[in-house]
Amino acid sequence: TFSCALRVQGELPAGLTERWNLSRRFGRLSQQGEFLVMEMDVIVAGGVSPANLRSHIELWDRLLQEFIAYLRDYSRLAAEQQGMAQDAGQPVDGEA
Numbered sequence: 001t002f003s004c005a006l007r008v009q010g011e012l013p014a015g016l017t018e019r020w021n022l023s024r025r026f027g028r029l030s031q032q033g034e035f036l037v038m039e040m041d042v043i044v045a046g047g048v049s050p051a052n053l054r055s056h057i058e059l060w061d062r063l064l065q066e067f068i069a070y071l072r073d074y075s076r077l078a079a080e081q082q083g084m085a086q087d088a089g090q091p092v093d094g095e096a
Helices: 017-024 050-089
Strands: 001-007 030-031 034-039
Touching: 001 050, 017 030, 017 050, 034 050
Parallel strands: none
Antiparallel strands: 001 034, 030 034
């Protein structure tokens, strides 16, 4: 299993991990304590060719790049939605 853990500062926007997992096939995202963890299973039991292993590594690299872009976009959208809710005078999550 390839794995990448990122430490989270502050709270994560609601639905972040679920949305990723619904829209991606090969990598799964979970929150484990204060970490966001991206994982991708790779099976090499019985041996694989160098080209096969390289293709898994390239896929993993692409997933990580998509993951970083996804986090930036998701955070930006969450901030915009919060700003629009405040502008409209609606309570924001955590406000009553």
